[in-house]
Amino acid sequence: MHRRQFIMAAAVSGLLPTLMYQRELADAASPAETAIRGFKDVVRLATNQAGSAFSAQKMALSAPFADLDQTHYHGITATPEIPGMLGGNKGFKLSPLPPGLIYRDPVKLSVIGKEQTTPISFSPENLQFDPALFGYPDGRAPAEVFDGLDYSGLRLSHPVNQPDKLDEFLVFQGASKFRALAQGLHFGATARALAIRTGTPGGEEFPVIKAIWIVEPDAFAQEVTLCALLDSPSCTGAYEFRIMPGATTTMDIKARLFPRTEISQIGIAPLNSMFFFSPGDKVGIDDYRNAVHNSSGLQMITGAGRRLWRPLTNPSQVEISAFQDLNPTGFGLTQRPRTFDHYQDIQNRFEQRPSVWVEPASGWGQGAVMLVEVPTSNELNENIFAFWRPAQPIGPQPDGHEFAYRLHWGRGAPDDLPPARVLTTRIGDADHTGSSARRFVIDFHKYEGMPSQLSLQPTVSTGSVSELQLRELPDGKFIRASFRFEPEGTAKSEMQMELHGPEGPVSETWLYRWNGP
Structure with a gap:
């Protein structure tokens, strides 16, 4: 169990009456934050926000949050949980994340309870500092170092791998980024709420999540819902995430976007x-x-x-x-x-x-x-x-633009159809004679009922192919396809290839862009 996390939901006990982040800060919370009860309310906020100019809100960090290395950053942890709040480790656990390192975008956090919405205050009561790394013998920083700052994101835990042990499975932190994992897996690839001008010469615009509302889950819940408010110079947005951790962690995402200008x-x-x-x-x-x-x-x-x-x-x-x-x-x-x-x-x-x-x-x-x-x-x-x-392009319109999709985080894509799939692609010198020819070797998974009579059908946009070969690997689980490619003076070639049986394709289509030697 990660010690820098504190409880978000309880299996038996109510969440709001016992959370340690409760503080007399309600008067400082904006009416807009405390009025949020679900996705429709965040849509209203995003609609109103689109009518005004974007205001960047980078936090100006000072000690103890400034100039941290990884060790010191991870020495700032959420106040430990109250024992027993999970009711046998059922439910979810929330850890607000401090600012520091590259994380300077403030993220306001709130919990939507059964009767009211309560902000999570950024306060000395909610963060502790490792005395071995910071000059606070009791692990508590003075209240003034928290002034003008806020959290940089959140982390959620749930019994993903074992019923009696909490596992970190979800992180929202950094612009609009988030990442998740599933049973037996580690963090790796990430997702974002929105991308604008990625890979363009003019430079990318990075939308930021400004606020997250966590809906208090029911006792023994196996899923949790978050709502989020997004903003950028070009666009605002309201998001809802219905998250179900498990063997495959799924997220049902609903986004309503409100461009301030046309975005192509x-x-x-x-x-x-x-x-x-x-x-x-x-x-x-x-x-x-x-x-x-x-x-x-x-x-x-x-x-x-x-x-x-x-x-x-x-x-x-x-x-x-x-x-x-x-x-x-x-x-x-x-x-x-x-x-x-x-x-x-x-x-x-x-x-x-x-x-x-x-x-x-x-x-x-x-x-x-x-x-x-x-x-x-x-x-x-x-x-x-x-x-x-x-x-x-999408542009300004009163009702916004809605996109809904499900994200699957797991060992593979949820596709049960049998076409042979590519495992690896290898490329090397075709004959080691000094020519520019290249050898392409692609291994395909075999599947039950796969035809024994197969042919290899590669095509290239430039250059030529020859020496087509198909062989079963010694383990009997893979078919190796290979061909020789002659660039014929070209510097780029778009390639594709399939395995064919007597009745047509039996594999997915392998695509590749060759960019010279």
């Missing part, structure tokens, strides 16, 4: 991840590990039911890909290799990072799944971004 480069359901290298993409990287990535590919199911797989890369320059579609069934950044041997990283355990899948709740119309890949020289930076971009 908007990103709906944006996902972030990290891809440094894989076994087939390790040129110039001196590292004992076989692979370092939070996600291995962009997976898509089109509105017509076509299944696509695009391996991720760490490019030499920013690469932007658009996959046009009408009413997509789903897309996500998934982590397919699930064995330790694929990575050989005993500390980070990349095989336990979650896949994140976006499932639209209704037709999103015409648009494109966008993939932005940014060069990185290490594993510390998120350099992979995927999102849905509507074909038409």
Whole structure:
């Protein structure tokens, strides 16, 4: 159990009468905050906010919140919980997160109780400081250091892996970012509430979540609801998150957006991840590990039911890909290799990072799944971004623009159809004779009932392919497809390939963008 968290919901005891964050601060709370009782009220706030100019609110930090390293930041923890409030560890536990490090956007936190809405005060009673790291022998900082500041986000815990143990499973912190995990998994890829101008030359705009309201869950609840208010120079928004942790953690998300101006480069359901290298993409990287990535590919199911797989890369320059579609069934950044041997990283355990899948709740119309890949020289930076971009700009309108979708955080996409799926993509010198030819090797999972007669059908936009081969791997679980690619003087080629049986395709479509040697 993380000691910097305190109780949000109780299985038997009521939440509001016993929470330690209660303080005589109600008079300082704005009427707008305490009047929020659900999503419709946040929509009203977002509507009103869209009628005025955006006001950036970065916190100016001073000691003890300024100039912290990771050790000192994590030495600031929420006041310990009151024993027994979970009623046998049933329910949810909330930990407000302090400002510090890169987290300077204030986030107002409140709890929507059965009868009233109560703000969580940013106060000495709610945070403690490790005496070994800070000059506070009793772990308490003076009240004046809290003036003008607020929390930077929140963390939620729930018995995800064992019924008698709380697990951290959800974090909202930093602009509009949030991340989650499921049973047996660690944090990895992240999501955002909204993306604007991602990957564009003019620079990205980062919307921020300004306030979060946590709806008090019922006793023994297995799901929790949050509402959030978003703001940016171009847009305001109201969000509702219905979150159900478990073997796969799901989030039913409803967003109502109110642009202040027309936005053409908007990103709906944006996902972030990290891809440094894989076994087939390790040129110039001196590292004992076989692979370092939070996600291995962009997976898509089109509105017509076509299944696509695009391996991720760490490019030499920013690469932007658009996959046009009408009413997509789903897309996500998934982590397919699930064995330790694929990575050989005993500390980070990349095989336990979650896949994140976006499932639209209704037709999103015409648009494109966008993939932005940014060069990185290490594993510390998120350099992979995927999102849905509507074909038409969205602009101001009284009722706003609503998007609803479900996020799945788990071991893979919720797709049970049998087409053979790609596990790994490897690329290397075709013959080591000094030619520019490249050898592509793609391993597909076999499935029960897969035809024994298979053919390989690759296509390339430029260059040519030859030496097509299909072989079953020794373990009998995979089919290896390979081909030789001749660039023929080109510096870029768009590739795709499928496995075909006697009656047509039996695999998802492998997509790849080759960018020179």
